[in-house]
Every structure is written in C-alpha cells, then in structure tokens.
Amino acid sequence: MPFHIYAANQAPASQSVQAQVGKRTADAAEQKQRVLVTQARLTQNIAQIVPGALLTSEWPGRPVWILHRTERMIAQLRADDARLADPRSRQDQQPAYARNATRSLRPAFLVATGICTHLGCVPVYRPDVAPADLGGDWNGGFYCPCHGSRFDLAGRVFKNVPAPSNLDIPPHEYLADTRLRIDADRDHPA
Ligand code: FES
Numbered sequence: 001m002p003f004h005i006y007a008a009n010q011a012p013a014s015q016s017v018q019a020q021v022g023k024r025t026a027d028a029a030e031q032k033q034r035v036l037v038t039q040a041r042l043t044q045n046i047a048q049i050v051p052g053a054l055l056t057s058e059w060p061g062r063p064v065w066i067l068h069r070t071e072r073m074i075a076q077l078r079a080d081d082a083r084l085a086d087p088r089s090r091q092d093q094q095p096a097y098a099r100n101a102t103r104s105l106r107p108a109f110l111v112a113t114g115i116c117t118h119l120g121c122v123p124v125y126r127p128d129v130a131p132a133d134l135g136g137d138w139n140g141g142f143y144c145p146c147h148g149s150r151f152d153l154a155g156r157v158f159k160n161v162p163a164p165s166n167l168d169i170p171p172h173e174y175l176a177d178t179r180l181r182i183d184a185d186r187d188h189p190a
Pocket of ligand 1 (some may be wrong): 115118145147
C-alpha cells in the first residue's frame with residue numbers, strides 16, 4: 001500500500017481541500033464580522049435637527065431617535081416625575097452616563113431606541129401639548145398606539161400603562177458638537 005511521507009508543513013490533498021474550505025469559511029466569517037462591526041457603529045450629523053425636531057436613524061436594523069429638545073421640553077421633564085414609573089431611571093435601561101434627569105449626555109439631545117418596551121411596536125412622537133386624543137395632562141412625549149403606552153420626552157414610561165420600563169438608551173458619544181456616534185463598543189471597548 002503506497003504511503004506518503006509528509007513534510008511537517010505539507011498536508012495531504014484531502015487535508016488541503018479541507019484547509020481551503022476552512023479558510024473560505026473563516027474569510028466569510030471575518031467579512032460578516034466586519035459588516036456587523038460597521039453596523040454596530042453609526043455616526044450621525046445632528047446639525048440639521050432643529051429644536052423640537054426628531055430624527056429617526058437606524059442602528060443596527062432598529063430605529064434610533066435623536067430628539068433635539070427645546071428649553072420648554074427640558075423644563076417639562078421635571079414636572080412629570082410624579083406620574084412616571086421609573087423617574088430616576090433605576091432600571092438598567094441606559095448607560096451609566098445617561099442615568100440622570102434628562103437621560104442624556106447633553107440635555108438638549110435625547111438619543112433613544114424607538115421600540116416600545118411592551119411588545120416592540122414603534123411609538124409615535126407626539127410633541128403637541130394637551131391634544132384631544134391624549135388628554136389635557138399630555139405635555140409631549142411618545143405614544144405607543146398598539147396598547148396605549150406613554151413615554152415622556154426622556155423616554156421614561158408613565159405609570160399604569162402596559163410597557164414595563166423606560167425606552168432603551170443606546171451607548172453613544174459626541175465626537176464633536178454636531179457629530180454623534182452610536183457605538184455598541186462605546187461602553188465595552190475591546
Ligand atoms: S407594544 Fe407598545 S404598548 Fe404594547
């Protein structure tokens with residue numbers, strides 16, 4: 001029976017094929033990982049978001065809101081505390097640097113994941129005050145039409161609604177005054 005003596009760095013043909021397949025698989029995995037890394041980071045120019053406006057972006061595959069709050073909106077955040085389920089953001093729904101009165105790095109900007117914490121619908125931005133359909137005590141916020149959950153302009157959930165917790169705040173930072181980066185690795189660098 002013929003046999004081969006392989007040099008230490010020489011593999012038999014079948015092993016070579018396996019090695020090539022393995023390499024292609026590794027390349028594909030590496031490429032996929034690169035795509036995921038790219039998707040895990042979103043840089044957004046926020047210069048064009050005027051006070052009161054909401055920009056919806058995507059990160060990664062989920063809506064992310066960037067709301068430029070007006071002075072009135074910021075002041076209003078304190079007024080609604082007694083009606084909120086978790087006004088101090090004690091539940092782990094945000095990075096440590098967003099566990100504050102405005103749930104943000106900069107009071108003028110809210111960065112939040114636009115997915116209701118009840119069953120995952122996308123709430124509607126309703127900045128209007130006391131509209132007929134939401135009642136006289138509505139001071140602006142986010143309303144989820146699926147089952148009626150309400151969130152204030154910091155993404156904090158009101159009491160007595162189906163949603164169990166505040167909206168998520170994704171990891172983010174400001175690279176410059178008008179450049180925001182949402183980055184999955186922001187809080188867990190490699
Ligand atoms: S999914 Fe928003 S209230 Fe149910």
